[in-house]
Amino acid sequence: MRRLICLVIVINFLLICMPEKSYCYAADSKLEMEWDYLTPYDSDRDLDTVSLHVLEKISETKNRSIYRGITITRPYGYITEKQQTQDSSAVGVGPIYMIRYEKYHSGKLSAAFDMSGGFIVYDKTFPAGGKCYNFMWRAGPKFIYKINENTSVNIGYMLMHVSNGLKTHNPSYNAHGASLGFVTNF
Numbered sequence: 001m002r003r004l005i006c007l008v009i010v011i012n013f014l015l016i017c018m019p020e021k022s023y024c025y026a027a028d029s030k031l032e033m034e035w036d037y038l039t040p041y042d043s044d045r046d047l048d049t050v051s052l053h054v055l056e057k058i059s060e061t062k063n064r065s066i067y068r069g070i071t072i073t074r075p076y077g078y079i080t081e082k083q084q085t086q087d088s089s090a091v092g093v094g095p096i097y098m099i100r101y102e103k104y105h106s107g108k109l110s111a112a113f114d115m116s117g118g119f120i121v122y123d124k125t126f127p128a129g130g131k132c133y134n135f136m137w138r139a140g141p142k143f144i145y146k147i148n149e150n151t152s153v154n155i156g157y158m159l160m161h162v163s164n165g166l167k168t169h170n171p172s173y174n175a176h177g178a179s180l181g182f183v184t185n186f
Contacts, residue, residue: 030057030183032067036138038160038177045127045173047077047088049160053116055098067098071118071136075162079127081171086128094120096136108146114156115139130171131164142179154181 034053040046055069076089096118104110116138125132142156156179163172 031055032057032069032181032183034154034179034181036158036160036177036179038158038175041174041176044080045077045088045175047075047079047127047173047175049073049075049175049177053096053098055096063102065100065102067100067116069096069098070094071096071120073120073136075126075173079129079171079173081129088127090122090124090126092120092122092126092134092136094118094136102144110144110146112142112144112154112156113140114142114158120162126162127171127173134162134164137161137163140179142181144183150184152183154183155179156181 032053032055034055036049036051036053038049038051040048051071051073053069053071055067057065057067059066071092071094073092074090075092078085079088080086096116098114098116100112100114102110102112116136118136119133120136121133123132126134138158138160140156140158142154144152144154146152158177158179160175161172162174164170
């Protein structure tokens with residue numbers, strides 16, 4: 001298992017260090033900042049999660065864009081496992097990759113569907129009884145309003161799954177909530 005984790009870390013590091021621009025994308029880089037506020041699905045997980053995702057567009061085709069970046073996440077609260085309440089507050093950070101499928105509806109408004117995933121390292125075990133690392137998967141629809149050629153805002157609904165991927169002990173966490181984003185060219 002350690003070899004797999006080391007391989008995932010090396011692959012993430014190499015992907016982060018790839019050239020800034022894809023061969024199929026010639027426009028200026030776009031930086032996108034998204035904030036999520038997510039609440040749990042399960043009654044035994046009383047966790048609220050606030051996350052900041054800083055993403056850079058690295059590739060674009062007609063309706064699909066690919067992003068890479070970093071996520072800083074702060075889940076706080078507790079879980080109930082084996083009829084015991086355990087504090088599960090933590091802070092995590094890690095690389096993230098996102099694919100966006102976007103459909104334009106009018107001159108300034110479009111609808112999109114985002115799917116992202118990343119490897120997150122926490123300052124302590126998360127959720128309680130888990131590991132200090134997890135994989136975070138997010139997906140959901142959003143509406144994007146283009147303010148001008150270089151700036152846009154988006155609002156959406158996200159579903160999230162956090163899991164360490166182990167078969168033996170995997171205290172996962174599922175959440176849903178609102179996402180708010182800001183995009184600009186630099």
